[in-house]
Amino acid sequence: MSVIAPKFRVSEFLRSVLDNIFWIVVILTLVGIPLLQIILFYVPLPVYQGELINPFLTLTWISHPELALPLVKAFLLTDMFRIMAFPGFGFAALLAAGVIFVERKMLAKLQLRVGPFYCGKIEGILQLLGDGLKLISKEIIIPAKADKPIFIIAPLLFVGAAAAFVALIPVAPGWVVADVDLGLIGVFAVIGFFPIITVLASWSANSKYPFIGGIRALHQMVAFEIPLILSLLGIVILTGTLNLSEIVESQTNFPWIVFLPIGAIVFFIGMLAELERIPFDLPEAESEIVAGWLTEFSGMMYGLVQLGSYLKLYAFAALFVVLFLGGWNGPVFWPPLEETLIHEGETIGPLTVQTPGLPIFSMEFFSGVIWFILKTAAVIFFILLPRGVFPRIRIDLLLDLGWLKLIGLAFVNIFIALGLLYSGVIGPGGLM
Amino acid sequence: MGTASGIIKALNSGIKHLALKRFTLRYPEQKLKFVGDGYQFDPTTGVGIAGYKGRHMLFHDKCTGCQLCAIACEGVAEAIAMVKVPEEWKQNKKAIMPQIDYGKCVFCGLCVDACPFYALYMTNDYELSSYTKEGLIYTPAQLQVKPDVQQDAEIRIDDRGATHG
Amino acid sequence: MSAKLPPGLALQKVDERIMTLNVGPQHPGSGHMRLIIQVDGDYIVGCDPDPGYVHRGEEKMAEYRNYITNIPHLERPVIHDSCNILYPYCLATEEIVGIEVPERAKYVRVIASELNRCVYTMYWLAIYGIFLGHSTMFMWPAGDRELLIDLLEKMTGARVTHAYFVPGGVRNDVPANFEDVCLRQVNYFEKRIKEYADIFYNNPILIHRTEKAGILSREDAIRLGTTGSVLRASGVDFDVRTKEPYDAYGELDVHTNVLKEGDSLARSKIPWMDMLESCNIIRQALEKMPKSGTVRTKLKPNPKGGDVSVYKRVESGRGSLGCYIVSKSRPEPYRVKLSVGSFRNLIAIPYLLKGEKLGNMPAVYWSLNYWPVEADR
Numbered sequence: 001m002s003v004i005a006p007k008f009r010v011s012e013f014l015r016s017v018l019d020n021i022f023w024i025v026v027i028l029t030l031v032g033i034p035l036l037q038i039i040l041f042y043v044p045l046p047v048y049q050g051e052l053i054n055p056f057l058t059l060t061w062i063s064h065p066e067l068a069l070p071l072v073k074a075f076l077l078t079d080m081f082r083i084m085a086f087p088g089f090g091f092a093a094l095l096a097a098g099v100i101f102v103e104r105k106m107l108a109k110l111q112l113r114v115g116p117f118y119c120g121k122i123e124g125i126l127q128l129l130g131d132g133l134k135l136i137s138k139e140i141i142i143p144a145k146a147d148k149p150i151f152i153i154a155p156l157l158f159v160g161a162a163a164a165f166v167a168l169i170p171v172a173p174g175w176v177v178a179d180v181d182l183g184l185i186g187v188f189a190v191i192g193f194f195p196i197i198t199v200l201a202s203w204s205a206n207s208k209y210p211f212i213g214g215i216r217a218l219h220q221m222v223a224f225e226i227p228l229i230l231s232l233l234g235i236v237i238l239t240g241t242l243n244l245s246e247i248v249e250s251q252t253n254f255p256w257i258v259f260l261p262i263g264a265i266v267f268f269i270g271m272l273a274e275l276e277r278i279p280f281d282l283p284e285a286e287s288e289i290v291a292g293w294l295t296e297f298s299g300m301m302y303g304l305v306q307l308g309s310y311l312k313l314y315a316f317a318a319l320f321v322v323l324f325l326g327g328w329n330g331p332v333f334w335p336p337l338e339e340t341l342i343h344e345g346e347t348i349g350p351l352t353v354q355t356p357g358l359p360i361f362s363m364e365f366f367s368g369v370i371w372f373i374l375k376t377a378a379v380i381f382f383i384l385l386p387r388g389v390f391p392r393i394r395i396d397l398l399l400d401l402g403w404l405k406l407i408g409l410a411f412v413n414i415f416i417a418l419g420l421l422y423s424g425v426i427g428p429g430g431l432m
Numbered sequence: 433m434g435t436a437s438g439i440i441k442a443l444n445s446g447i448k449h450l451a452l453k454r455f456t457l458r459y460p461e462q463k464l465k466f467v468g469d470g471y472q473f474d475p476t477t478g479v480g481i482a483g484y485k486g487r488h489m490l491f492h493d494k495c496t497g498c499q500l501c502a503i504a505c506e507g508v509a510e511a512i513a514m515v516k517v518p519e520e521w522k523q524n525k526k527a528i529m530p531q532i533d534y535g536k537c538v539f540c541g542l543c544v545d546a547c548p549f550y551a552l553y554m555t556n557d558y559e560l561s562s563y564t565k566e567g568l569i570y571t572p573a574q575l576q577v578k579p580d581v582q583q584d585a586e587i588r589i590d591d592r593g594a595t596h597g
Numbered sequence: 598m599s600a601k602l603p604p605g606l607a608l609q610k611v612d613e614r615i616m617t618l619n620v621g622p623q624h625p626g627s628g629h630m631r632l633i634i635q636v637d638g639d640y641i642v643g644c645d646p647d648p649g650y651v652h653r654g655e656e657k658m659a660e661y662r663n664y665i666t667n668i669p670h671l672e673r674p675v676i677h678d679s680c681n682i683l684y685p686y687c688l689a690t691e692e693i694v695g696i697e698v699p700e701r702a703k704y705v706r707v708i709a710s711e712l713n714r715c716v717y718t719m720y721w722l723a724i725y726g727i728f729l730g731h732s733t734m735f736m737w738p739a740g741d742r743e744l745l746i747d748l749l750e751k752m753t754g755a756r757v758t759h760a761y762f763v764p765g766g767v768r769n770d771v772p773a774n775f776e777d778v779c780l781r782q783v784n785y786f787e788k789r790i791k792e793y794a795d796i797f798y799n800n801p802i803l804i805h806r807t808e809k810a811g812i813l814s815r816e817d818a819i820r821l822g823t824t825g826s827v828l829r830a831s832g833v834d835f836d837v838r839t840k841e842p843y844d845a846y847g848e849l850d851v852h853t854n855v856l857k858e859g860d861s862l863a864r865s866k867i868p869w870m871d872m873l874e875s876c877n878i879i880r881q882a883l884e885k886m887p888k889s890g891t892v893r894t895k896l897k898p899n900p901k902g903g904d905v906s907v908y909k910r911v912e913s914g915r916g917s918l919g920c921y922i923v924s925k926s927r928p929e930p931y932r933v934k935l936s937v938g939s940f941r942n943l944i945a946i947p948y949l950l951k952g953e954k955l956g957n958m959p960a961v962y963w964s965l966n967y968w969p970v971e972a973d974r
Contacts (some may be wrong), residue, residue, distance in 0.1 A: 110446055111736035112455045112593065278730065279802055389446040390439075390802050392730025394956040395639075397805055438801040445795040446733070455740045464747075467772040471754045478895040480769030485754040507666030540669040540760040545768065554754075587747055589785045594744065 079177075087171040089163055095376075096310035097128050103384045110388040138299035146296065147204040154201035155297065155304040161193045162311040169318045170245045172328050172368045183244035184236065187319065188229055191274065194312075195221040198283070201305075202293035213292025216395065217283035220273055223402030228270035230410035231263040234417030235323055240428030248327030250428070255326035259420060263413040264324045266406050268382075271316045273402065275309070277383060279390040280398060317379040318372075325375050328368030452593035462585035462596060470555040471541050475548045485539045487557040488532055490575040492519065494551035497528040504546035511536035512543060517572050523549075529572035534560050555579045615642060622650050626728055626959045629969040632946070636955055644950040646943060652973040659933040664690050664900055667933070669760050674937070674971045676757045677746075678717040680709045681913035682935070682971070683762040685920035688843060688909040690764035693902030693924045701890040702766035703845040707882045708779075709752065709761060710911070711875040715786070716745050717914035718868040721966065725865060726797070728959035729806060734797050741789045744782045751775060764900065766893035776883050787876040790869065798866060807861035811949040811961035814859060823945050825916020825938045826867040826966050831859035837912040849881050861957075861964040868914070868966065899928040915939050915966050939972040 075081060082088055101116070105123070108115030120126030142151060168186050170176035180186045195218050202214025236242060238259070239250045257264045273280040284292040297305055321327060420426050457464065471483040502512040514528040521527070530543075530552070544552050557579035562568050585596045602608070620632040631647035655674060659667050671686055672679035684706070691698060698706075719742040726734025746756050752771050753759040761767055797803060813823070818831040828835055836853045838846045854870040856863040902924045910919035916938025923932040942965050949961055 106450070107732075109454065110449050111733050112449065112452060112740050113736055114454050114456045114458070117458075281730070385443060385446055388733045389442045389796060390731065390800065391726070391734070391806065393802055394806050394954070396954070396956075397802075435801040438799050438804075442796050442800045445792065449792075455743070467751050471769070473769075477891070479891060479893045482752065482769045482772040483754055484750065504666070507662040508669045538669055538758070539755065540758075541754065541768070542665065542669070542760070587744065587782065589781060594785060 082175070082177050083167070087169070087175050088167060088177045091171070092163075092166045092311050092314050093307065095314050095373075096307065099310055099313060099380055099384075100306075101125070101128050102380075103387070106381075106384060107388050110385075132303065135300050135303040140299040140301055141296075143205060143207060143296055145206045147206065150200055150204040151296075152301075154197060154204060155301045155308070157197045158194075158201070158308040159304050159311070161190055161197060162308040162315065165190045165315040166311055166318075168244065169315055169322060170248060170327065171318070171372055172365050173245070173249075175365075176245060179245065180243070182242045184232065184242040184247075187244075188225070191225065191228070194274070198293055201297075205293075205296040207296060209291070209295045210293045213283045213295070217276065217293055219395070220276070220280060220282060220398060220402075223399055224270045224273040224406070227266050227402060227406035227410045228274065230407060231266040231270065231413055232323065233410075234260045234263045234413045237414070237417045237421060238426055238428070244322055248322055248329065251326040252329050255324060255329075257324040259426065260324070260413055260417060262409055262416065264320075266409050266413065267320065267324070269401070269406060271320065272383065272386065273398070275313055275316060275383070277313075278387045279393045281392060282395060282398065313380065313383065314376070317376050317383060320379050321372065321375045325379070327375075328372045330367065330371035332364055332367040453595045455594055455596065457585060457596040463581070463583040464596070465583045465586045466556050470553055471544060472553045473541075473544045473547065475550070480541075480545065483554065484556050484558075485541050485554045487534070487555050487560060487570070487579060488544070488575055489553050489555050489578065490529065490572055491551045491553075492517075492521065492529070492572070492576055494523070494549050495521075495529050496523045496549055496551075497526045498549070499528075499530075500546045500548065501530050501543035501552055504542045505537075508540060508542060509536045509538050511538075515572065530575075531572060532570050532575065534568045534570060535565055556581050556583065614638070620958070628724075628963070628967070630972075632950075632958075632962070634950070634955075634958070639955050641950050641953050641955060641958065644947040646946050648940075648943065648969060648972050650973065651970045655974045656933055656935060660929060660931065663928040664694070664764060664930065665896075667930075668763060669758070671933070671935070672758055672760060674935070674974050675717065675913075675915075675968055677720060678713045678914050679758050679760070680706075680713040680762055681717075681911060682918060682937075683760075684710060684911045684913075685909040685918055686922070686933070686935075687762045687764050688911070689907040689920050689922045690900075692907045692909070693905055693922060694764060694896065694900045695902065696765055696894050696896065698766050698844070699891050699894060701770075701887045702892040702894075704882050704886040705752075705767050705771060705892055706762065707845045707849070708879055708886075709749070709759075709767070711878050711882075712745050712749055712752075714914045715872050715875050716742055716749070717968075718872050719745075721868065721914070721963075721968070722793075722865075725963050728963050729803065731797070731803070734793075737789075737793065741786060744786045744789075748775075748779055748782055751778065763893065763896075765896050766891075768893065770892045780880065780883060783876050783879050787873060790872055793869065798862075798869070804862060806957070807865065807960050807964070810861045810957045811864075811953060811964065812858070812860045813945060813949060817948070818859070818945075821944050821948065823916075823942050823965075825912070825914075825942070826871065827864055827916070827942050827945065829854060830856050830863040830867045832857045837910055837917045841910070843909070843911060845882065845885075848885060849878055851878060861960050864964040864966070901926060901928045910936070913938060915968055915971065916941065935974055937971045937974065938966070939968045942967055943972055 076086075084090055104127070105115040116124030116127035118124060119130045142148060165187065167177035168180065168183055168190070170179075178186075198217045198221070199214050202210040202217070205211075235247065235256055238256070239247050241247065241250075276282075276284055282292075284294060294302065294305060466484040468481070468483040470489070471485045472481040473479075474481060497514065499514055502514055505512040511533045512530045513533070515531045517527055517529045519527065539554075541554060544554055555578075560568070588595055588597050615635050615637050618634045618636055620627045620634055622629055622631055629651050631650065633645040633647060634641055635643040653673070655670060658670055662670065667686070668683060672683050675682050719738040723735045723738040723742075726732070726738070749759060750756050752775065753761040754769070813827065813831050815832045818828050818833060823831075824835075832855060834853055834855050836851070837843075838851050839853055852874055854867055854874065856867060904925055906921065906923040908919060908921045910917050912918070917936075918938055919936040921932075921934040921936065922930050925931045945965055946962060946967070949965070950958065953961055
């Protein structure tokens with residue numbers, strides 16, 4: 001289905017431009033000016049070089065951006081930036097949105113068909129925007145007999161738990177939202193919330209299909225948490241620490257997957273089951289229960305649940321990268337900024353631009369982030385691939401895997417780790 | 433470990449298919465090409481001529497108003513009714529011609545088989561939607577119009593898979 | 598309840614453990630029919646299939662239309678396998694009216710019949726994939742089926758419900774360079790369906806789900822009267838094309854695929870192996886086809902026969918499909934009875950589902966090659 005664009009008329013175009021300008025001016029006056037008054041009266045503004053920040057100073061900054069650099073740098077080191085933008089919510093949400101789109105297109109290519117195609121000029125890039133707008137515009141229907149407070153809170157809790165999970169993962173040296181010494185245990189504490197939230201969401205909907213889906217999700221997630229935790233004990237034994245940043249730093253020479261491949265495989269399978277991805281998607285999309293525990297969610301609540309799901313996917317993939325693949329370690333592939341550029345500035349024609357304090361981040365930081373994103377993308381590719389290749393598993397094989405085979409393999413992994421440690425090959429502190 | 437090798441082979445097959453071309457036909461930018469001009473029937477030999485069974489086309493200079501098409505359709509879909517036309521033809525003394533209701537027609541082509549005067553053919557036109565049910569009833573004057581179709585996509589097979597192009 | 602029940606109804610005690618589920622016509626896992634399943638925990642203890650949701654009275658309507666006008670109606674029970682369901686009807690009518698089919702028409706009929714069989718099997722396989730949760734196995738057969746539907750559309754003029762077979766031959770000859778196009782697309786089709794082995798039939802998860810699920814032993818298969826791929830998956834070597842050859846099958850080399858296990862995996866493999874066999878048959882028929890000749894014998898305007906009754910049967914995608922016509926010297930047949938493969942396999946559904954786990958229900962039920970519309974006619 002394509003949209004036939006109406007013919008272009010200059011009067012229509014001008015009318016739409018004037019319309020937009022009108023509305024922007026109206027909103028700025030009605031909403032912007034009161035907001036400005038509130039900020040000026042009540043919010044204590046920071047002081048910069050002896051002056052209060054005022055609009056004239058901002059105009060100076062717009063014309064001489066190099067004067068604003070120290071403030072930008074200070075802002076980039078605050079906690080709020082970390083939580084909202086870089087290793088926190090904004091970064092993860094952008095990656096999650098990208099993952100949804102890439103998943104649809106990749107599955108389509110695997111199945112020899114075209115995925116989203118018409119929304120956005122090239123191959124449907126703006127499809128996600130369209131989906132988001134659609135979900136926002138839909139009515140949120142709450143079943144009459146549902147438990148209202150819990151039903152409304154459940155998707156928010158889900159996103160909150162997923163965001164808490166994202167907050168624990170280090171992306172670059174020193175860049176983690178919550179630098180907890182017991183990082184790994186913190187991860188599992190947060191993961192332990194997900195079955196509870198799923199059961200709350202499905203129980204509060206008070207309907208048959210969410211109920212069955214919720215019970216199945218509970219069985220599945222609980223069954224696979226144990227192999228997940230056990231498979232990581234090998235790494236903890238060999239590094240001697242539970243802090244995620246230190247685990248990454250211990251992999252400067254080699255990633256742990258070289259020594260503990262079985263643990264990586266067990267963790268990967270457990271990860272697929274925790275994320276409820278095919279082949280383990282019994283709770284969700286089943287030809288027996290309509291959509292599982294998500295059945296009764298509509299509109300933006302469904303959008304929030306999907307956001308939470310894909311944030312969890314990013315966080316698990318990032319955790320895999322941090323624990324087994326070496327996090328941000330990798331060769332720095334472009335040289336640092338030249339010294340002369342920093343001290344004397346750049347001459348372009350008659351102009352000389354001097355920007356003191358320029359390198360906002362070091363080259364190690366950039367290359368670390370890029371290696372992290374590349375490795376996460378590779379892991380996400382391998383998570384998305386089974387969706388096109390495997391059918392859905394039946395519940396008895398699922399429980400058999402989780403409670404029997406994977407725990408056995410995880411113990412084999414622990415023995416290998418202990419063997420490596422006691423034979424003196426490797427240990428906390430690197431190769432011996 | 434038969435299971436592990438089975439899983440790896442399945443994943444391998446999946447990854448190999450990422451390199452094949454996509455098969456979808458991008459309708460309405462691409463439309464499939466058909467053989468010839470549409471299904472026709474030759475009453476002398478008693479055999480039809482292969483073609484797509486789309487909208488009918490009525491040749492006013494050959495139709496005699498014998499109603500054989502309406503009689504053939506009676507048992508199938510009752511989509512053909514004979515109506516009076518304001519034209520005067522030498523071979524059509526009663527001045528009646530078939531009017532086809534595409535809300536009922538099943539495009540089986542038995543009416544084309546029934547016509548002994550080479551007057552009713554089927555064409556390649558299949559885009560017949562309308563906003564009203566009355567709009568689907570095509571009068572003999574509408575059936576006279578030759579369809580203007582631009583169809584040129586066909587299946588092409590090469591090393592990297594089949595496409596519609 | 599103390600009120601008197603209307604005749605025909607009876608009270609049933611509700612058990613505490615057993616729950617009655619209604620896998621109804623509006624269910625993502627059932628097709629167009631209803632299964633009333635009684636479940637004890639996770640095991641099915643009883644099953645009562647309820648077909649009839651798509652019954653349109655085809656056989657009754659056939660008594661009011663003459664032999665030619667019946668054709669668009671009788672092909673509707675299976676729209677994409679329409680040539681095969683018209684095949685026994687045309688063979689029986691030819692015997693009643695007493696005409697012979699030209700040689701070229703016999704080969705064209707064989708090619709159309711095999712193409713239809715492949716088209717139906719691909720659709721069935723697509724739905725089997727979706728029932729098991731395998732979306733790629735839905736997209737690939739649906740896409741590769743287009744290669745054959747394109748061929749059928751060049752040959753007959755319509756993608757489904759072709760209305761191609763008539764008593765006396767076929768309605769029109771194949772177009773000009775049909776042989777080359779057909780050979781090219783059938784060869785590519787065969788290459789594509791061989792790829793399904795890796796991702797579907799040798800997939801360990803699929804094997805775990807369908808192996809030893811719904812085992813039908815050889816004696817039971819014969820005793821219950823099943824037919825088609827269900828019979829051949831239980832070890833019985835029966836195929837109407839080889840045992841009672843009709844049209845050009847006598848001159849072609851048809852190999853029957855037989856598997857011994859009788860479980861769902863075998864029942865889902867046999868149609869796939871049959872498709873590979875169909876590609877061979879099409880290639881042979883294209884070679885041996887007489888290069889010229891008419892494809893239709895002219896019939897008199899209102900064909901009718903004497904006071905006879907004829908039964909003919911062919912092998913369709915589901916099993917042996919028979920047509921029994923009673924004619925009484927009128928242009929309309931007195932009685933047309935279609936004995937379809939799906940209805941005969943229906944008896945196996947309650948028999949096999951008893952004792953199975955609820956998760957196996959789609960895998961077993963759809964593997965019986967059951968097409969609900971055809972069973973209802």
